[in-house]
Amino acid sequence: MPNGGTVAELGEFGLIRAVTENRRQPATTLLGPGDDAAVVAAADGRVVASTDVLVQGVHFRLDWSTPEQVGRKAVAVNLADVAAMGAVPTSVLVGLACPSATPAEVVKGLADGMWAEASGAGAGLVGGDMVQADQLVLSITALGDLRGRPPVTRSGARPGDIVAVCGRLGWAAAGLAVLHRGFRSPVTVANAQRYPEPDYAAGPKAAEAGATAMIDISDGLLADLGHIAELSEVGIDIRTGQLEVHRRLVEVGTALGADPLRWVLTGGEDHALAATFPPFVELPEGWRRIGAVTMPDSGVTVDGEPYHEESGWEHWR
Amino acid sequence: MPNGGTVAELGEFGLIRAVTENRRQPATTLLGPGDDAAVVAAADGRVVASTDVLVQGVHFRLDWSTPEQVGRKAVAVNLADVAAMGAVPTSVLVGLACPSATPAEVVKGLADGMWAEASGAGAGLVGGDMVQADQLVLSITALGDLRGRPPVTRSGARPGDIVAVCGRLGWAAAGLAVLHRGFRSPVTVANAQRYPEPDYAAGPKAAEAGATAMIDISDGLLADLGHIAELSEVGIDIRTGQLEVHRRLVEVGTALGADPLRWVLTGGEDHALAATFPPFVELPEGWRRIGAVTMPDSGVTVDGEPYHEESGWEHWR
Numbered sequence: 001m002p003n004g005g006t007v008a009e010l011g012e013f014g015l016i017r018a019v020t021e022n023r024r025q026p027a028t029t030l031l032g033p034g035d036d037a038a039v040v041a042a043a044d045g046r047v048v049a050s051t052d053v054l055v056q057g058v059h060f061r062l063d064w065s066t067p068e069q070v071g072r073k074a075v076a077v078n079l080a081d082v083a084a085m086g087a088v089p090t091s092v093l094v095g096l097a098c099p100s101a102t103p104a105e106v107v108k109g110l111a112d113g114m115w116a117e118a119s120g121a122g123a124g125l126v127g128g129d130m131v132q133a134d135q136l137v138l139s140i141t142a143l144g145d146l147r148g149r150p151p152v153t154r155s156g157a158r159p160g161d162i163v164a165v166c167g168r169l170g171w172a173a174a175g176l177a178v179l180h181r182g183f184r185s186p187v188t189v190a191n192a193q194r195y196p197e198p199d200y201a202a203g204p205k206a207a208e209a210g211a212t213a214m215i216d217i218s219d220g221l222l223a224d225l226g227h228i229a230e231l232s233e234v235g236i237d238i239r240t241g242q243l244e245v246h247r248r249l250v251e252v253g254t255a256l257g258a259d260p261l262r263w264v265l266t267g268g269e270d271h272a273l274a275a276t277f278p279p280f281v282e283l284p285e286g287w288r289r290i291g292a293v294t295m296p297d298s299g300v301t302v303d304g305e306p307y308h309e310e311s312g313w314e315h316w317r
Numbered sequence: 318m319p320n321g322g323t324v325a326e327l328g329e330f331g332l333i334r335a336v337t338e339n340r341r342q343p344a345t346t347l348l349g350p351g352d353d354a355a356v357v358a359a360a361d362g363r364v365v366a367s368t369d370v371l372v373q374g375v376h377f378r379l380d381w382s383t384p385e386q387v388g389r390k391a392v393a394v395n396l397a398d399v400a401a402m403g404a405v406p407t408s409v410l411v412g413l414a415c416p417s418a419t420p421a422e423v424v425k426g427l428a429d430g431m432w433a434e435a436s437g438a439g440a441g442l443v444g445g446d447m448v449q450a451d452q453l454v455l456s457i458t459a460l461g462d463l464r465g466r467p468p469v470t471r472s473g474a475r476p477g478d479i480v481a482v483c484g485r486l487g488w489a490a491a492g493l494a495v496l497h498r499g500f501r502s503p504v505t506v507a508n509a510q511r512y513p514e515p516d517y518a519a520g521p522k523a524a525e526a527g528a529t530a531m532i533d534i535s536d537g538l539l540a541d542l543g544h545i546a547e548l549s550e551v552g553i554d555i556r557t558g559q560l561e562v563h564r565r566l567v568e569v570g571t572a573l574g575a576d577p578l579r580w581v582l583t584g585g586e587d588h589a590l591a592a593t594f595p596p597f598v599e600l601p602e603g604w605r606r607i608g609a610v611t612m613p614d615s616g617v618t619v620d621g622e623p624y625h626e627e628s629g630w631e632h633w634r
Contacts, residue, residue: 030363031468034548036401036533037461039468040358040359046347049443050354051458053412055450084353095370095412095456126366129456133372139412139446141368144354151356152350216353303459308387 007107007130008100015104015130019111022078028145029124030091038126040091040143047090048151050081056136064179065194067106069117070138071113073195077218078142079121080198084206084216084231086152087144089123089200094140095258097133110138113195121200149207157213157232157276161293165274166202166286167193169221169243170260173267174252181256189252196271204283208276222307225274227302230277235298238265238291265307324424324447325417332421336428344409345462345603346441348416355443357408357460364407365468367398370475373453381496382511384423388430390512395459396438397515397588401533403469403524404461406440406517411457414450427455430512438517473600474530474549474593478610483519486538486560487577490584491569497606498573504621505616506569513588514532520562522601523592537583539624542591543617549593555582555608566612582624 020033031039175193253260337350348356492510571575
C-alpha cells in the first residue's frame with residue numbers, strides 16, 4: 001500500500017484491497033471478503049450476533065488514540081458482547097464511513113487494529129463496506145458460536161445467586177479523566193480508555209460453570225447490573241469491601257481530586273464481564289465475587305443502600 | 318410512542334423500546350433485541366453475512382424519500398447480497414447513528430421501513446445500536462442460511478455459460494435522473510430510486526437450478542458483471558437485443574434527453590440479481606438470458622464490443 005494519500009486517491013476498491021490483502025483467516029471463515037457476502041461456520045446450528053457503532057468525537061478521538069487503538073476498541077466492544085452471551089467469537093464485519101480526505105494510512109491503521117483484536121480472539125474479519133461520510137463512523141458486527149450451550153442472557157439471575165466480575169473496573173473512566181485534563185500518563189490508565197482488553201474466554205468459561213445471567217460492562221457496573229436486575233426481576237447488592245480499587249486508580253483519583261470508587265461503580269467502557277452464578281458454585285479462574293442477588297424491587301444497591309451518583313452512560317440524555 | 322420530540326428527548330432506551338416493541342419475529346429469531354447479542358438459527362451449520370452502510374446525502378435524501386422508504390432500501394440492499402449467495406435471509410442487525418435533533422418520528426419511520434422489508438423477506442430485525450453523530454448513517458448487517466447448498470460466489474462462471482438476470486435494470490438510475498431534475502413522476506420510476514424491490518427468492522432458486530456464479534447489481538450491470546468476469550477469469554458478452562429496455566425508461570429517456578440503454582447497462586441500485594448458468598439449463602422463473610460467458614481476457618463486452626461509457630459507481634472516485 002502506498003504511503004500518504006487520501007482514501008479518495010486510493011479509491012474504494014484499492015482501499016478494500018489494502019485492508020484485506022494478506023490477512024490470515026481462521027478455519028471458521030469459509031468464505032472471506034470479496035464476494036457479495038461472507039460465509040462463516042456456525043457448527044452449533046445457531047449464531048450469536050451483535051452490532052455496535054462508534055463515532056469519532058463521541059466514542060473515540062484520534063488526537064487521543066492511534067487509529068490502531070480505535071480499531072481494536074471498535075472490535076473489542078463487539079466481541080465482548082458475544083462473550084457475554086457465553087459464546088466464542090467467530091467473525092467480524094465492518095462498516096466504515098469516512099470523509100474522502102481521510103488519510104489512507106488512518107484507514108489502514110484502523111484495519112490493522114481491527115484485525116489484531118479479532119485475530120487475538122480467534123475471529124476473522126470476514127467482510128464489510130466502506131463509504132463516504134462527513135464524519136468517521138465505525139459500525140461493527142460480531143458473530144459467535146455457543147458450542148452447544150444455551151445463551152447466557154440478562155434475565156436468568158435468581159435471588160441468592162453470587163454476583164461476580166471478570167476484568168478491570170473503573171480504568172477506562174479514570175483514563176478518560178486523565179486524557180480530559182490533557183495528561184497522557186499514567187499510560188496504563190490512559191490506554192484503558194483508548195481500548196479495553198476484555199478476557200473473551202471468560203464468557204464461555206462462565207457459561208460452562210453455570211452462570212445464570214451475564215452482561216458486559218459497557219455503560220458502568222451499576223447501570224449494567226441494573227439491566228440484569230430489571231430483566232431478571234431481582235435486586236442486586238454490591239459489597240464495596242469485595243471490589244478491587246486498584247492502587248493506580250487511587251493514585252490518579254488523589255491527583256485529580258476524584259473518587260476512584262465512583263469510577264469502579266459507574267465508569268463504562270472497560271468491557272469487563274459481570275455475571276450471576278448459583279450459590280456455592282466454584283467461580284472460574286479470573287472471576288471474583290462482588291455481591292449477591294437479592295429479592296425483587298430493591299434495585300441495585302451498594303452495601304445495602306441506594307447509590308445516589310449518576311450511574312451510567314445513556315446516549316442523548 | 319409520543320408524537321413530536323427528538324431522539325434526544327426520547328433518550329436511547331426509550332428509542333430502542335419504540336422501534337422494537339410489538340414487532341413480530343420469525344421462528345429463526347431464537348433471542349431478539351434486548352440482550353448483549355441476538356441468537357439466530359443457523360440450521361445449515363454455516364451463516365451468510367453481509368454489511369452495507371448508507372449515509373444521508375450520499376445514499377439517500379430525506380427530501381426525496383420518506384424515512385420508511387430509506388429504511389426499506391437500507392435493508393433491501395443487504396438482503397439482496399444474501400440472496401446473491403443463494404441464501405435465504407434470516408435476520409438483520411441495524412447500526413444507526415444520527416444527530417440528537419433528529420425527530421423521533423424519523424427514526425420510527427426508518428424502523429418501520431426496515432421491519433417491513435425484513436419481514437417481507439422472512440427475516441427478523443434482531444438487534445442493533447443507536448448512537449449520536451453529526452449525520453444520519455445506517456449500517457445494516459444481514460444474515461442468511463444456505464439450506465445445505467454451496468454458496469454461489471462470483472468466481473464460478475465458465476466459458477459457455479449463460480448470463481441471466483432477474484429483476485429490473487436501469488430503473489433506479491432513471492429515477493435518479495428524474496429526481497435530480499426536480500420531478501416527482503413517473504412515480505414508479507422515482508420510487509425505483511427510493512427503494513429497490515429485489516426478488517429475494519430468485520437467489521436460492523438460481524442456486525438450486527445450478528447457477529455457477531451470482532452477484533447483485535448494486536453498482537451497475539457492466540460493473541458488477543465485471544466482478545464476475547475478473548474473479549471467474551472469464552469474459553462476458555451482453556446482447557442488447559436480449560436486454561429489456563422498458564417502455565417507461567424509453568419515455569423518461571426521451572423526456573430528459575438521456576439514453577435509456579445506458580441506464581440499463583450502467584445504472585446501479587436496482588439490486589437485480591445477475592447469474593451465470595450452465596448451457597442448456599432451464600432458467601428458473603423470473604430469470605431471463607441476456608448474454609454468454611466468453612473466453613478469458615475479453616472483459617465485459619456489449620454485442621461483442623467494449624462499452625466506452627463510465628460503467629458504474631465507485632466510492633471516492
